[in-house]
Amino acid sequence: MNLFKRKRKPKQVKQLRAKDLQFAFTDTDGVSYYHVNAQLGIGLDHYTKAMEFTMWMSAGMTATELHSLIDVGEQANENLHAGKKGNLATIGWVFREMRLRANMVIHTELLYNFIACYYIREDEPLSEWIESIHNEKVEAFKKTVKERTAYEFFQLPELINLTGISNMSPQEWNEHWNASIREQTNLQRKVDYLRSELASAKDMKTSKKA
Numbered sequence: 001m002n003l004f005k006r007k008r009k010p011k012q013v014k015q016l017r018a019k020d021l022q023f024a025f026t027d028t029d030g031v032s033y034y035h036v037n038a039q040l041g042i043g044l045d046h047y048t049k050a051m052e053f054t055m056w057m058s059a060g061m062t063a064t065e066l067h068s069l070i071d072v073g074e075q076a077n078e079n080l081h082a083g084k085k086g087n088l089a090t091i092g093w094v095f096r097e098m099r100l101r102a103n104m105v106i107h108t109e110l111l112y113n114f115i116a117c118y119y120i121r122e123d124e125p126l127s128e129w130i131e132s133i134h135n136e137k138v139e140a141f142k143k144t145v146k147e148r149t150a151y152e153f154f155q156l157p158e159l160i161n162l163t164g165i166s167n168m169s170p171q172e173w174n175e176h177w178n179a180s181i182r183e184q185t186n187l188q189r190k191v192d193y194l195r196s197e198l199a200s201a202k203d204m205k206t207s208k209k210a
Contacts, residue, residue: 021126024119027140028147033119036126042118043128050117059112060101065184068191069094075198084201090194097187104183106165107175111154112138118158150177 022036036042042050056062061069073094080087114135120126124133145153151173159166165173 021120027144029140029143031140032122033137034122035119042120043127043129045127046117046120049129049134050114053110053114053117057107057114059098060104060107061098061187062109063116064096064186065101068187069097071200072191072194075195079198079201087198087201090198093190093194097190101183101187104134106173106179106180107184108150108177108180109184111159112141115154115156115158116141118156150174 021036024033024035026032027057059066074089076087076090076094080091113134116134117129121133121137124130124137141153149170151170154173155166165176168176173181
């Protein structure tokens, strides 16, 4: 028996790169993006994030928007128990807003984030979800849409069974797209206003007790 027999080197496993995938498109800055085919599938981290954004699309709001609504509702509830009038209406508005947004057909911010999970940038690792790269991709997609059209950009296979948007005409898409942007802007303005009003009411109550 040869005690000095060489051990076989472990077989090298090829590390897949973005350029090993199917080319999809370039953004307005000339950066290339690649599509993950069905056989390979996206990495677990990317898939998990995609499912997270799908969940938020069902709710019709981002995590930030939900937390903002909860903050307003909690502050209004505190003011209500402190004897300040008008807060019951604010609490009712929070619940109505949550219900209405669940029926939103398109949420532009969430669509950008969802697609960014499936399209891999030329310098992005497949096996790891890197938040900074993800955020940069979202901004690049927004810039690309400004120079092209949202309808053209989002005709992607990952969206075929998502909220029926693949069956929309360009006119229907634009209507829902613009409505989504409008609703997001209005929500932020309303939340900022209510936060200011609720904080002022709380400070006034505290001052009187002092």
